[in-house]
Amino acid sequence: xxxxxxxxxxxxxQEGRISILNCDYTNSMFDYFLWYKKYxxxxxxxxxxxxxxxxxxxxxxxxxxxxxxxxxxxxHIVPSQPGDSAVYFCAADNTDKLIFGTGTRLQVFx
Amino acid sequence: GAxxxxxxxxxxxxxxxxxxxxxxxxDFQATTMFWYRQFPKKSLMLMATSNEGSKATYExxxxxxxFLINHxxxxxxxxxxxxxxxxxxxxxxxxxxATPGGSQYNEQFFGPGTRLTVL
Numbered sequence: 001x002x003x004x005x006x007x008x009x010x011x012x013x014q015e016g017r018i019s020i021l022n023c024d025y026t027n028s029m030f031d032y033f034l035w036y037k038k039y040x041x042x043x044x045x046x047x048x049x050x051x052x053x054x055x056x057x058x059x060x061x062x063x064x065x066x067x068x069x070x071x072x073x074x075x076h077i078v079p080s081q082p083g084d085s086a087v088y089f090c091a092a093d094n095t096d097k098l099i100f101g102t103g104t105r106l107q108v109f110x
Numbered sequence: 111g112a113x114x115x116x117x118x119x120x121x122x123x124x125x126x127x128x129x130x131x132x133x134x135x136x137d138f139q140a141t142t143m144f145w146y147r148q149f150p151k152k153s154l155m156l157m158a159t160s161n162e163g164s165k166a167t168y169e170x171x172x173x174x175x176x177f178l179i180n181h182x183x184x185x186x187x188x189x190x191x192x193x194x195x196x197x198x199x200x201x202x203x204x205x206x207x208a209t210p211g212g213s214q215y216n217e218q219f220f221g222p223g224t225r226l227t228v229l
Binding site: 002004009036041042043044045046089096097098099100101102103 | 114116142144151152153154155156159201203205217218219220221222223225
């Protein structure tokens with residue numbers, strides 16, 4: 001039972017345009033969400049997070065939006081850069097542990 | 111920032127042997143460490159949670175006798191894959207958390223991962 005889902009396994013975006021990565025969850029008790037970026041053969045690195053008391057959090061080129069009623073969050077990257085090419089995981093905080101989505105591979109091309 | 115290291119970064123072993131992977135928090139004390147396994151094109155799957163000085167808590171479906179976890183100090187946790195088989199080949203990642211369990215912000219710092227290949 002996948003509690004955190006990223007339905008798009010891959011996304012291709014032109015440099016300079018906006019990348020939108022989506023994530024859905026099933027458990028309404030989740031109250032904190034995180035996005036991680038992962039390069040091949042490396043561990044994930046933290047990007048940005050959002051608490052359920054907010055609907056938006058922005059950090060530079062990265063913005064995360066949370067729609068609690070839809071149990072949906074999204075990560076916007078603008079403008080996208082080639083160095084953003086990686087796998088992006090969303091994760092939900094389940095009290096003592098993180099539950100990860102399946103990841104979306106983002107490719108930013110020139 | 112908080113740094114977590116893993117050793118070795120990759121290991122190749124013969125079927126039936128045991129392999130130990132170390133996870134260290136380099137500049138902070140980790141009250142809790144987590145071990146994940148990542149299958150190709152799959153999510154990070156939590157295997158177990160270990161708290162310093164106590165037994166690890168394993169997720170459903172993870173064999174605790176096969177994946178031995180020791181968290182002997184606040185900076186070191188080890189995962190030993192016993193009697194490894196080819197199906198154990200995977201990318202194993204640890205993470206460490208400094209704050210006690212139950213905190214609202216579950217900040218975890220991840221290690222670089224260990225690629226295990228069992229022949």
